Amino acid sequence: MNLKVKAQAGSFESSDVLIMIEPVESGSGRIIELKSIVMQQFGDDLLAQIHADLDNFDVRDVRVIVNDKGALPPTVSARLETALKRSAQVQSGTLS
Amino acid sequence: MKAKQNTFKRRTMLYIPGNNPAMLQQGSVYGADGILLDLEDAVALNQKDAARILVSHMMQYVSYEGCEVTVRVNHIDTPFGLEDLKQMVPLQPDALRLPKVETVDEIKRIIDVIEEIENEHQLQHDQMKVHVMIETALGVQNVFDIAGYSPRIDAISIGGQDLAADMQLVKANDGIGIDYARKQIVMAAKAHKIDVFDTVYVDVEDEDGLREEAEYIKKLGFTGKAIINPRQIEIVNEVFTPTEQEIRKAVKIVKAFERNKAEGIGVFAVDGKMVDAPVVQRAIRVLEMADIELESL
Numbered sequence: 277m278n279l280k281v282k283a284q285a286g287s288f289e290s291s292d293v294l295i296m297i298e299p300v301e302s303g304s305g306r307i308i309e310l311k312s313i314v315m316q317q318f319g320d321d322l323l324a325q326i327h328a329d330l331d332n333f334d335v336r337d338v339r340v341i342v343n344d345k346g347a348l349p350p351t352v353s354a355r356l357e358t359a360l361k362r363s364a365q366v367q368s369g370t371l372s
Numbered sequence: 373m374k375a376k377q378n379t380f381k382r383r384t385m386l387y388i389p390g391n392n393p394a395m396l397q398q399g400s401v402y403g404a405d406g407i408l409l410d411l412e413d414a415v416a417l418n419q420k421d422a423a424r425i426l427v428s429h430m431m432q433y434v435s436y437e438g439c440e441v442t443v444r445v446n447h448i449d450t451p452f453g454l455e456d457l458k459q460m461v462p463l464q465p466d467a468l469r470l471p472k473v474e475t476v477d478e479i480k481r482i483i484d485v486i487e488e489i490e491n492e493h494q495l496q497h498d499q500m501k502v503h504v505m506i507e508t509a510l511g512v513q514n515v516f517d518i519a520g521y522s523p524r525i526d527a528i529s530i531g532g533q534d535l536a537a538d539m540q541l542v543k544a545n546d547g548i549g550i551d552y553a554r555k556q557i558v559m560a561a562k563a564h565k566i567d568v569f570d571t572v573y574v575d576v577e578d579e580d581g582l583r584e585e586a587e588y589i590k591k592l593g594f595t596g597k598a599i600i601n602p603r604q605i606e607i608v609n610e611v612f613t614p615t616e617q618e619i620r621k622a623v624k625i626v627k628a629f630e631r632n633k634a635e636g637i638g639v640f641a642v643d644g645k646m647v648d649a650p651v652v653q654r655a656i657r658v659l660e661m662a663d664i665e666l667e668s669l
Contacts, residue, residue, distance in 0.1 A: 350433035362421070370420035370452065371420070
């Protein structure tokens, strides 16, 4: 996936997660900044999930800023997918 | 082709905003018979993509067992409707709710698109049901033909807020302006032997008003009611659940019917009141609503 612009999805509401995506230069790798209210219990799982989802979308170089308010895995995946599609400007069926 | 038989009670259907993770993950715990995952009016225009993706992930992760799952998509003529169908149809919720349907040509066009998507994904056309929302004066005038267009339409519902706006009603809360539409829609549903849902009651603080409205629409013949807040569920479920007295009376009627049938008698009296086939039919419906099997009597 070819990221083009800064984008975000989600919110600071309970059970949600706010994810911001920033394109970086090719070869920079993944820079993931993670904050979570359940960091101690689920921080590693959350990080692993974000890497797996980025693999699925074939995103190698990106800055991802994650602010988690206790989101379930499907919410994390959904917000990341939305933010990535918005960044790649391939989102459809919505107004910006 | 006949659509799959509905096996859910349909007293209450709770709207859940499609972009609200907290409510989506807890959808089935509130006690509603069904949940309506809403991609339409409850979602901001610039969050339609986010809601669609979130609902899609949630449906694949959360078990809504015991609860009928319906997704309300945007109208196909909006910039969002087609993408909603492309994403939701392959997930095959129990039903899709189609808003603001006004004509037979329109419902035909939408069902054609649904079935094209199902074909692309090698899905049968008889599993996911279609619920049609009537929300304009034109829709009310055409409701009988719309409701009968396809056997996969197994319920229709009235969208009171949009209908009141379409009718240019200034004061809509007392329901007087939409009363004709309610009755017309119920009659169309009954003629086609399908279910019919009432509109939402918007004042969540007014529990007495909600009960009064639920009792009224039950008398009109509605199957159940859309709900916008979990605190409304208990009241509406209670109204649509037979009382102990109603159940006792129904049991008496059905038992008397069985006894008389064996003797070849079609019309008889229970507690001094005449009982014939339609009365027995209503008694059987009461027992069904109370989850009492006829064989157990």
